[in-house]
Amino acid sequence: MKLNKFKKLVALAMSASLLSGITAQFAPAIAHAEDQVTIKFWNFPNFTSDSEFKTPEEYDKALIAAFEAKYPNIKVEYQKLDFTDGPAKVETALQSQTNPDVIYDAPGRVIDWASKGYLAPFSDVDTATLNESAVKASSFDGQLYLYPQGIAPFLMAVNTEVTDKLGVTDLLPLNSEDRNWTVDEFQKFLEAVQEKDSEMIPTVLYSKSAAGDQGPRAFVSNLFGSWITNDEVTEYTINNEAGVKAMEWIQEQAPKGIIGQGAALEAKDALEYFKSGKAALTILASPGLLAQWKDAEGLTARFLPFPNVDKAPKYEYLVAGPAVFDNGDEAKVKAAQQFVDFMINDEEWGIRTLKATGNFSAKKDETGLYDDEELAFAEKLSAHFGAYYNTIPGYARMRPLWFPLLQGVLSGDTKDVKEALDAFVKEATEIYEEEAALLKQ
Amino acid sequence: MLNRLKRKYDLSGYLFIAPSMIFFVTFVLYPMLKGMHMSLFRFRGRRQLFVGLENYVKLLSDNVFLRSMGNTMFIVAIAVPIVVVLSLFIAINIYNKSAAVRSFFRGVFYLPAVSSVVSITVVWLWIYNPDFGILNYVLKSMHVVNGNVQWLGNSATAIYAIIIVLITTSIGQPIILYIAALGNVPVELIESAKIDGASNWVIFKNIIWPLIIPTTLYIVVTTTINSFQIFALIQLMTAGGPNYATSTVMYLVYETGIKIQDYGKASAMGVVLAAIIAVISTLQFKYLNRDID
Numbered sequence: 196m197k198l199n200k201f202k203k204l205v206a207l208a209m210s211a212s213l214l215s216g217i218t219a220q221f222a223p224a225i226a227h228a229e230d231q232v233t234i235k236f237w238n239f240p241n242f243t244s245d246s247e248f249k250t251p252e253e254y255d256k257a258l259i260a261a262f263e264a265k266y267p268n269i270k271v272e273y274q275k276l277d278f279t280d281g282p283a284k285v286e287t288a289l290q291s292q293t294n295p296d297v298i299y300d301a302p303g304r305v306i307d308w309a310s311k312g313y314l315a316p317f318s319d320v321d322t323a324t325l326n327e328s329a330v331k332a333s334s335f336d337g338q339l340y341l342y343p344q345g346i347a348p349f350l351m352a353v354n355t356e357v358t359d360k361l362g363v364t365d366l367l368p369l370n371s372e373d374r375n376w377t378v379d380e381f382q383k384f385l386e387a388v389q390e391k392d393s394e395m396i397p398t399v400l401y402s403k404s405a406a407g408d409q410g411p412r413a414f415v416s417n418l419f420g421s422w423i424t425n426d427e428v429t430e431y432t433i434n435n436e437a438g439v440k441a442m443e444w445i446q447e448q449a450p451k452g453i454i455g456q457g458a459a460l461e462a463k464d465a466l467e468y469f470k471s472g473k474a475a476l477t478i479l480a481s482p483g484l485l486a487q488w489k490d491a492e493g494l495t496a497r498f499l500p501f502p503n504v505d506k507a508p509k510y511e512y513l514v515a516g517p518a519v520f521d522n523g524d525e526a527k528v529k530a531a532q533q534f535v536d537f538m539i540n541d542e543e544w545g546i547r548t549l550k551a552t553g554n555f556s557a558k559k560d561e562t563g564l565y566d567d568e569e570l571a572f573a574e575k576l577s578a579h580f581g582a583y584y585n586t587i588p589g590y591a592r593m594r595p596l597w598f599p600l601l602q603g604v605l606s607g608d609t610k611d612v613k614e615a616l617d618a619f620v621k622e623a624t625e626i627y628e629e630e631a632a633l634l635k636q
Numbered sequence: 637m638l639n640r641l642k643r644k645y646d647l648s649g650y651l652f653i654a655p656s657m658i659f660f661v662t663f664v665l666y667p668m669l670k671g672m673h674m675s676l677f678r679f680r681g682r683r684q685l686f687v688g689l690e691n692y693v694k695l696l697s698d699n700v701f702l703r704s705m706g707n708t709m710f711i712v713a714i715a716v717p718i719v720v721v722l723s724l725f726i727a728i729n730i731y732n733k734s735a736a737v738r739s740f741f742r743g744v745f746y747l748p749a750v751s752s753v754v755s756i757t758v759v760w761l762w763i764y765n766p767d768f769g770i771l772n773y774v775l776k777s778m779h780v781v782n783g784n785v786q787w788l789g790n791s792a793t794a795i796y797a798i799i800i801v802l803i804t805t806s807i808g809q810p811i812i813l814y815i816a817a818l819g820n821v822p823v824e825l826i827e828s829a830k831i832d833g834a835s836n837w838v839i840f841k842n843i844i845w846p847l848i849i850p851t852t853l854y855i856v857v858t859t860t861i862n863s864f865q866i867f868a869l870i871q872l873m874t875a876g877g878p879n880y881a882t883s884t885v886m887y888l889v890y891e892t893g894i895k896i897q898d899y900g901k902a903s904a905m906g907v908v909l910a911a912i913i914a915v916i917s918t919l920q921f922k923y924l925n926r927d928i929d
Contacts (some may be wrong), residue, residue: 283894290682290899311681396767404875405895456766458789458878473767592896602878608791609879633680 232530233270237295239281241515242551244486251275254551261544262537269530278406289313296520296531299538302332302341303585305518309340310588310634315521315528317342317535329514329557332583341518344539345554348510348576349413352480352488352496357472361391367499374500374572378418378444381502385453388475398476399455399465400445402601405594407462409585410479411601413511415441416581417501422509424584431623434616442604442612449605458606470494481513482565482573483553498569500576509581515554588630593623668910675903691904701905704876704883707795708909711884712863715799719806719859720852726807727814728840742812749808757872760801764788764873788874791881798882801869806862810855817851818844853924857917864913885909 236259240251248254252275259271274295276284282304288294289308298305308314316338322330329343358364366384368376376384385397402411416422421438424431432438448454455474457465466484468474472493480498488496501508517538519531539545549556550564555574562574584590600619603609675691677684695701730741748756763771764787775781787797821844829839867886870876876883876891885905893902 286897456786456789459786595891599879606790606878
């Protein structure tokens with residue numbers, strides 16, 4: 196009798212779980228019938244510069260509320276991400292098919308997802324109205340997968356309060372229009388800082404991890420005019436003569452302490468040194484970071500280009516914007532793209548969202564949004580953007596090869612720079628070829 | 637009647653072990669089997685290509701993996717004996733003190749074991765900081781070193797710097813276990829030996845040590861497994877650098893699997909590591925258990 200009851204209970208539980216499974220399967224169809232769509236939006240702390248909101252999450256929620264008010268048939272579920280474990284969280288979600296419908300990110304990851312077939316393209320966007328470099332970086336196989344909203348160059352910055360105190364500001368190229376300087380001028384400045392105050396760290400060439408690793412790459416490749424890849428982004432070129440010369444320069448300067456002791460330091464350490472006035476110059480700066488430094492006491496940051504032997508540096512650059520995942524539901528894709536359109540093109544929230552990132556507009560006709568001398572300088576640099584190699588097949592696998600290479604040079608482990616660069620390029624090329632071949636399958 | 641009773645007791649036995657079995661199957665057995673299965677594939681987004689043993693074959697010629705395995709073995713070989721000897725030494729010295737002193741030292745040594753790894757790491761990163769760290773400051777004041785030593789940025793010192801942190805965080809639990817084990821050693825035996833004129837060393841060797849071998853076995857096995865799986869310290873302190881000098885297998889599994897999304901290769905690394913841990917733990921059980929017998 197008792198066993199019968201037990202059997203009945205099991206049968207009931209199984210029926211309930213079966214029914215709930217069936218209901219769950221039919222749920223999207225029911226929602227679709229009522230024209231109600233729910234989409235998921237995941238965002239990193241991108242919107243940091245809107246003074247009305249204390250945190251980026253508050254901004255995200257206000258943006259969603261404004262969108263939902265305009266489009267009551269679409270509900271947006273929000274989840275914040277952070278830069279430390281956010282990327283891993285998205286990857287895990289992709290594997291378990293619990294990923295979002297919309298994410299605000301950069302082409303490095305987005306194009307990788309596009310190449311794996313996770314994303315829906317933006318077919319209706321008029322790319323002619325957008326910055327060419329940004330469109331190129333945001334496209335895969337001729338289709339736009341990231342809707343570029345903001346662009347910004349990565350460059351260097353100096354703390355002029357420190358250099359004024361040390362009396363070395365006149366060694367900086369701040370008075371010339373393009374502010375360019377040679378490697379010799381740069382070295383002379385670093386040595387002057389060290390001479391005036393031996394406790395001051397002139398700058399920190401960090402290499403601990405992949406965090407902010409584009410900074411050291413841009414620094415190295417600009418010194419004597421090499422670049423990580425060729426312009427077509429089909430070949431690694433950093434082991435050429437100029438690249439070797441740059442690494443040899445670093446190998447020579449590292450023991451002097453003028454480029455800091457960065458083998459065990461990462462981007463956030465270098466930025467902390469700069470922000471707290473312990474380092475005069477940072478090799479990692481951007482308009483977004485400048486906004487964060489505005490209120491720091493004892494810090495007046497001014498942008499500087501990377502030193503280059505011919506005074507003709509090229510810039511790595513940030514492209515930021517939303518991407519839409521194709522989760523197999525056309526209604527969701529459509530709603531997600533509507534949300535993206537609101538985020539970028541709404542009369543009020545379009546500009547506001549862009550300005551909340553601190554970036555410049557990727558729209559060609561939207562310039563001069565900020566009333567600031569440093570930002571005006573940075574905005575002009577879009578004409579000097581280098582090849583955007585973050586979308587090269589196998590980029591994610593190449594990154595972990597870069598910082599051990601630089602660590603070896605900085606720590607003195609690497610004796611033969613050419614050999615080390617050749618080994619890096621050989622391995623990076625093998626990864627590229629393997630990944631490119633997989634794309635064709 | 638007897639059969640019904642037997643069934644009843646059988647069922648309750650299963651119910652008792654059910655929670656543990658559910659956890660074991662869900663969080664140990666299934667992930668282990670899934671990991672072994674995944675190690676035979678290459679992942680490209682949601683696509684999976686069966687590659688057989690290719691991931692394992694690649695590991696044999698992967699210099700970074702081999703170096704990481706070497707680093708892992710080195711850490712285990714250095715850290716485990718130090719943890720065992722040092723914790724026993726501290727426990728013996730604390731055991732004879734008053735209850736208040738014993739509690740104080742137990743708390744002091746156990747504190748790192750219950751603190752978050754992140755907090756501990758932040759403290760040690762400041763201690764080791766080449767420019768402002770207290771270690772360089774003290775050593776410079778004592779004229780032991782001249783310039784600012786990069787403890788974590790130099791491949792000759794980084795792994796030792798990590799081992800020191802690992803030992804300080806691993807030593808708390810063994811001390812507590814040894815103090816408990818020492819409490820079970822019959823006082824009469826020690827006193828009789830003393831009356832017979834036995835030295836402290838003879839008492840330790842012939843009375844205390846044989847009685848605390850089971851505890852030592854547990855400490856050796858768990859410390860070995862923990863040292864093999866060292867990950868958070870590496871990730872937070874050196875990210876495997878400089879130039880792979882502190883890269884361990886667990887860190888490489890994370891980097892290969894989570895950061896690069898090469899789940900197949902990462903799984904193969906995990907399987908190899910699990911196999912090595914299993915072999916070493918079995919050997920430890922075999923030889924230390926022999927001493928217990």
